[in-house]
Amino acid sequence: MNTIAKNTFIAMVSLALFYFIFLESNSFYLSSMSSFSLESKIATTIVPIMGLNALGFLCYPLYSLKLSRRKRRGTALVFAILWIVCLIIAATVSSPIAIVGAGYLSFFIMGVLGGNAYFGVAMMLAQSNRLITSVALAHAAGILLHLICFHIPLGRAGDAALLGLGIIAFSLVALFGWPSLQVPREGAAVDRMGNPIYPRKILDLQGAVAPPNLQEPRGFAIQLVALTILLAVLFNVLNSVTSLGTPWVNxxxxxxxxxxxxxxxxxxxxxxxxxxxxxxxxxxxxxAFLAMAAALAAGSGLNITVCRVVFYAGSGIFAVFYLSLFIWLAAYMRVPQLWAGMGKVISNVVALVVTIPSAALAQANDQALTSLAFVLFAAVLILMTRAGMLAPDYEERISSYSEKSTDAEETPDHESAEKPDQESPEQASPRSPEEALAAFCESYGLTKRESDVLAAVVSDERPLKHVAAELGVGLRTVQHHLTSLYKKTGTQTRTGLTALFIEESQNGAQARESHEEQPSEATRGASTEGASGE
Incomplete structure (x- = not known):
């Protein structure tokens, strides 16, 4: 298994385990509360768990940025041990207060370690052509694993044991599974070989690697947060309609x-x-429109089963949408540790704030709920239009923020006017792509076929099967040459190889310019000595 496939597998396993633990923990603590005949207090005691889980996600950037790698690993180990202790307490004690307290601490720890999982996925898969598929498969695997475990009659102790195994596996991935990732102050991630993991979209093959002072797509990020909040509120309100009369545990x-x-x-x-x-x-x-129509139709007394199918189908699509989009966006932000799990944070906070009021509103006034749903949908439509998300090229326009840097905007007009006079002829005529490719291949001792594969994979984001078709070789041949390129260049990913190629091309151009300047300086020195000798 090559490095990319291995990282993809680790990312999917980590996400699947997180979703399984999240769902299994919810049902475990719900059933524990039900065993004490406290169904009436379940909503007020369990819903705050969502807020503590979101708080854990928000605390992860501090944990990641303020601690060294060794301290992070030690802290993660302590968190994992505390998590298991909380599970043991919840499974053995007979005090509802102790169970609720253990649940609160468990979900906070789950949020911190979950933030680590989402950040790792963002760094490994954010620029993958199969990002959303990977997230969706992990989400589905977590749901299916939870359903299987939920319907195995093991009792409270057996359920705790299964959940404990999931926690141990998830913690091991958090401790040892991820490659060593570091994020310097400018926010450009690098792998353990020191290769920058820049988003593919901000690599300019005709110019420079994105400078560290790049602008963030803050406008789009804020609009995406607002859009996700509106959609999450809408789906929570509609869920109150479709689940009306269904017990929490069911x-x-x-x-x-x-x-x-x-x-x-x-x-x-x-x-x-x-x-x-x-x-x-x-x-x-x-x-979202179909889900709204189905939920409101169910509230009007139409076929409840058909309406619920349509609603839950929309819920699954929405979940994949907000989870994967924030993972993709994180790679463009200065603090990717915060943004990678922002979708889950918003979902949990909205559940914390909206669940109980919307359930009460669904029972009291269907007309008010219908009006609220239409208002929310109208707001979603307006915000999507304003954010440009209904245009097919919205992703390219978001990524184009890299074309300008903050320093460029702050440069006064008179300085920019003087700049062309200060540029040398060598700076105005950089090396051609063919020269850069030839120099890179010579530097790393690449074969002719490896050179062809390199030129194809650094030029765009095409899948390898398209590269193989263009070169007239098999997919396995391209993969073999790409693995050889990784070994020779000391990189591990296609993104790292592209970044190295661009960096080497720039350094080579600068070295050539300085080399061309040195003889002229030496000649001037010799002529000066000759004049003084005369």
Whole structure:
């Protein structure tokens, strides 16, 4: 298994374990509270768990940026031990207060270690052509694993043991599974070989690697946060309608709604990746409208089963949408540790704030709920249009923020006017791409075929099968040459190889310019000595 496949596998396993633990922990603590005949207090005691989980995600950037690698690993080990202790307490004690307290601490720790998982996924998969499919498959795997475990009659102790195994596996991945990632102050991630992991979109093959003072797409990030909040509120309100009269514990026990969420999420992920995310905003908007219509139809007394199928299908697509989009966006932000899990943070906070009021509103006033749903959908439509997410090229326009740097904007007009007079002829005529490629191949001792593969993989984001078709060779041959390129250049990913190629091309151009300047300086020195000798 090559490095890219290995990292993809680790990312999917980590996400799947997180989703499984999240769902299994919810159902475990819900059933524990039910065993004490406290169904009336479940909402007020369990819902705050979502807020503590979100708080853990928000605390992860501090944990990641303030501690050294060794201290982070030691802290993660302590968190994992505390997590297991909380599970043991919840499984053995007979005090509802102790169970709730253990649950609160467990979900906070889950948020911190979950932030580590999301950040790792963002660094490994954010620029993958199969990002959304990978996230959707991990989401579906977590749901299916939870359903299997939930319907195995093991009792409270057995459920705790299964959950404990999941926690141990997830903690081991957090401690030892990820490659060593570091993020310097400018926010450009590097792997353990020191190769920068820049987003593919901000690599300019005709110029320079993106400078460290790049502007963030803050405008789009803020709009995406607002959009996700609106959609999450809308789906939580609609869920109150479709789940009206269903006990809390049964919402985690029903099989078919979870299967619909998993299957539709995977189908949407595959389509979005094949479509290269061009119509993702349009699809999500249409799905939100169908989900709203289905939920309101269910509240009006129409066929409840059909309406719930449509609603849960929309929920699965929405979950994949917000989880994967924030993972993709994180690679463009200065603090990717914060943004990678922002989708989960928003989902949890909205659940914390909206769940109980929306359930009460659904029971009291269907007309008010209908009006609220239409207002939310109208706001979603306006915000999507304003953010440009209904346009097929929105992703390219978001990534174009790298064309300008903060320093360039702050440069006064008179300085920019003087700049052309100060440029040398050598700076105005950089090396051609052919010269840069030839110099790179000579520097690392690449063969002719390796040179052809290098030129193809650093030029754009095409899948390897398209590269193989262009070169007239098999896919395995391209993979073999790419592995050889990684070994010779000391890189591990296609992104790292591209970044190294650009960096070497720039350094080579600068070295050539300085080399061309040195003889002229030596000649001037010799002529000066000759004049003084005369």
């Amino acid at each position: 919402q985690y026990a029903e099989v078919w709604p979870r299967l619909v969420v998993a299957v539709c999420g995977v189908a949407a992920g595959v389509f979005f990746d094949i479509d290269r995310r061009r119509h993702m905003g349009t699809v999500v908007l249409c799905v």
